[in-house]
Amino acid sequence: MVSKDSLGHGISTDLKNGGPAGLLIGYCIMASLLYSVAFGEMVSQFPIPGGQFALAGRFNSPELGFAMGILFWYNYIVVLPAEISAAAVLVTFWTPAGQADSTCSTGICNNAMWVGLMLIVVFAVNYAGTRVFGEMEFWFCSIKVLTIVGLIITGVIISAGGGPNHEAIGFKYWHETGGFIQYEGIAGSKGRFLGFFSVLINAAFAFIGSEITAIAAAETSNPQKNVPRAIKSVWIRLVLFYICSAFLIGLLVSPSDPSLSLSSTAAKSPFVIAIQVIYQLRDLSPPFHY
Structure with missing residues (x-):
């Protein structure tokens, strides 16, 4: 499964629009839908090249399979630039110049430079063959998993009062908002539903990549x-990366925090905000600033 920047920048917008309860419910629903899809049974029985596209063409119509293939191609030509741009923003944020200047256009704090380097790596890995691709995928995913687990542990410690201010946050922000946000200031249940629905749409983007299992089935030994x-x-x-992260973020950060509205900067990451806030409450110098 591909865990993307949706757990950083994207989930910040979800928290701001839907509140902690809307965020958690939206991700739980999307995770449930994903786990309920019968792709596993189909590709186990019919491990044919083409994955879900070939299955759609075989059991429905060739036109549907073709349309799904085009949409899949379009999805990734949009997602790849978006992910590389987000990665460049994250890298430059941790440079001294990046924390002082959000535009990042000079020296090592140069978004264009990092985008170019990452594109070179992406093309090089894809041209190097399946063995290199698999090895790089393993190491990159391992780093990603360790990072997410580390952030979850950090979030639990902060929420339980293990930060420098020793204040247990608990469900403070749930009580503050009632769990939901009035989307765009729309009053009543309509505003709360629209906030939740906006989370649902963005959560669908976060789960892109789970269909890779169906595509890889034809190349898997003993697929049954x-x-x-x-x-x-x-x-x-699903539980560890998405639902736990969504739950902890709802505990750690207020939906009204102004940093959630920042554009194109790692400073809007909920985990960055949470660590920043506990240092500010204790009047300590934070490990980073923005």
Whole structure:
């Protein structure tokens, strides 16, 4: 499964629009839908090249399979630039110049330079062959998993009062908002529903990549045995990466925090905001600034 920048920049917007309850419910619903999809059964029984596109063409119509393939191609030509741009923003934020100047146009704090370097790496890995691609995927995913687990542990410690100010946050921000936000100032249940619905739409983007299992089934040895085993473990990643992160972010950051409205900067990441806030409350010099 591809865990993307949606757990950083994207989820900030979700928290601001939907509130902690809307954020958690939206991600739970999308995770449930994903786990309920019968792709696993279909690709285990019919591990044919083309994955879901070939299955759609076989069991519905060739036109549907073609349309799904075009949409899949379009999805990734949009997602790749978006992810690389977000990665460049994250890297430059941690440079001294990046924290002082959000435009980042000179020296090591140069978004264009980092975008170019990352594109070179992406093309090089893809041209290097399947073995190199698999090895790089393993190491990058390992780093990603360790980072997310580390952030979750940090979030639990902060929420329980383990930060420098020793204040247990608990459900403070849930009580502050009632769990939901009036989307764009729209009053009543309509505003709360629209806030939740906006989370639902963005959460769908966060789960892009889970369909890779269906595509890889044709190249998997003994797919009738190995594909179901891989899919059965998906719920662990759904709960650990997405639902736990959404729940903790709702505990750590107020939906009204102005930093959530920042544009194109790592300073709007909920985990960055949470760490920044606990240092400010204790009047300590934060480990980073913006």
